Amino acid sequence: MASRRCEVAVVGGGLAGAAAAIAFAAEGFDTLLAAPAPPETDRRSTALIGRSVAFLSAIGVFEAARPHAEALRSMRLIDDTGRLLKAPTVEFRASEIGVSAFGYNILNTDLAAALAGRAAALSSHLTTVEARVEEIRFEDDHAVLDLGEAGTWRAQLVVGADGRRSIAREKAGIAAREWRYPQTALVFNFEHARAHDGVSNEFHTRSGPFTQVPLPGSRSSLVWVEAPDRADLYADLKPERLGAVVEQKLHSILGAVTVEEPIQRFPLSGLSAAAMSGPRLALVGEAAHAFPPIGAQGLNLGLRDVEALVSAVRNGRDDPGSASVLRRYAQGRVGDVSSRSSGVDLLNRSLLADFLPVQAARSVGLGALRNVGFLRHFAMREGISPGAGFTGIPRSVREGIDG
Template identity: 45%
Template sequence: MTDRRFDVVLVGAGAVGLAGALAFSRAGFATCLVGPAPERRDGRTAALLETSLAFLRGLGVGSVLEATSQPLRTLRLVDDTESLFRPPPVEFRAAEIGLDAFGRNIENAALVELLVDAVRRDARILWLPEFAAGLSGEDFSAVRLRDGSSVAGALVVAADGRKSRLRDEAGLEASETRHPQVALTTILGHEREHGDVSTEFHTGSGPFTLVPLPGRRSSLVWVNRPPVAERLVALPDAELASAIEARSHRILGRMRIDGPRGIVPLSTVRVPRLHRGRLALAGEAAHAVPPIGAQGLNLGFADVEALLDLAMVARSGGADIGSPALFSRYQRARLRDVQVRTAAIHGLNRALLSGLLPLDMARGFGLGLLARVGPLRRAVMRAGLGTARFSGTGSAARSRSASGG
């Protein structure tokens, strides 16, 4: 059957694929999105940093996003490891570096819902809500569908998750490191106001994090050993809420379970090469990290924005948007950023799990310095806020989007 041809074909209709389809369409590229919208609800949320929020506002979903999310104005770190070298709590305030908030927290299901609605309203996007059957063409420029037809693009973006079928078919190697922990996730209602403060307790089994949501609600990410997490997730709502209250030292008062719960295995996926032929990887197909430190989805949106910026530069010069030169620049733009942030997540996790006295001392000393030394604390805040963006035409793309071009 004859290929239907587009400028860009994106595979995977999670948040990264949906946002990517909107971004390329609004920038004037003929766009096709392949894949069903996700249906899983497991109590997970996304802490979107300001760089991601600016990208999403440029897609025309800013007002809906702000109505369904909560600002993160203060990040509080509490050493709860029972270490001999426990530092005082450290608070990072957005106002200290001239920001209203570090970002906003939104339920994953709500984020996907608003992106799905925006894609459905964009008549320029052809959305085929079915699983891709695979790739075809020597340069991986076409995506096969279940009915035997295919769609082809000058640029094909695989955003089909950490177990990416397209990545495997293209022969792009991925290595997975499994961690000895899982994350229990859910949504909580609570007695006291959270005050837009996200609190992360560092415990001997991993971080225990409460992140604000609208109203007297917060999301929970409780990293623990699998047997402990499995016992907790099987508890009745009232007993689980009581256990969470105790672990949080009741900083938000009485709690109730106010959403679905889930267990997420912790693993890291590394992919050294992000492209082959006309195929580029984005989101968890390109890198996957544990739900620690608000990096995963922010990295995925940065991938899409980098690809968009590079494609716009190529188009403005009359060049091929799926050329080897473009993909080499994408590799350079994204891989270093991903490596640095993955290493930071691993470092924190190892420091919490290690029983070695020197490492325990170093962690406590580092947190103590952050609590006392303002310039260092502000430098850490600025470094942690954003993922590296390709400095090309991203702002132009957002301006074009805002003007309806």
């Protein structure tokens, strides 16, 4: 069977991979999206912050997702460690920096449906093959992908969006450093008696963050980081008992809680690829970097990878996988990826540390954010769009959030 050809082949059908395939197809590139059928049991949510909303709007996805999303108008950081040096509560309000919301929280299944609908509308440029990539061979002017019974494809550029166990990264010979944390994340959704008013609450506990993020209606999603043995105990509780525990840990700010099953468990770990590109390959999302679900950074960072890659390729349309295009992409992502990855790691480890100077530094830092308006506004603008702390929120991002 003769090989089929495309300009860009995206390996991996998760949210970042689907967004990448749509973005390239929308730019007019003949694009392949190759991945097995996604699981149907994922009830996690994603907080799409600032620039991610603008990007998804620009590629024609967010309009369909918006009815299923809840605006994030305020975010609170609350010290619930019970330690000697207690950090002050810090509240970030989007209205302080002139936007209606920091972003939107949406169930992954609803976002995936919006992506699938947009992909179907781009079928003239986008071919989706539900098959696992079995082999990739990188050559000077193209790459060859073996999809088993689905045949082989030749592509000028391969986008590795296939997660922590990336076959694209492996076949390119790019090493990855991995590490583990002594924690497990419990993830589930719940209903509550009181309105959330678009406010997200992140309680910092000795075992990690306990983060409630609003969903449409009187519902919220929860990411609860615990020691593995305690996480197992909580996950095995009857829903009624677990709801009472969640209400207590939320200090009853949302009233009575009704837990929705399933309860998902994820051991916390991190990963950092030695490079974000190789010959004919660009890595995006968790194929390049992965860290705990803290601070709404994971998918947002992956979407910024995709946005930067499309921008780099746009300026090299004749050969989207050329060395100059890939070098420009990788160099442009170093600062954002390293700063966000180290920031999440530092915050998580600071919660686990009983060392008094670490507690003091954390308390002083959060106190400065609470009491110094300039620093708080800087942090909020940076959270919405990297670099915006110095230059202001770009118009496209501001319109994407408020539009």
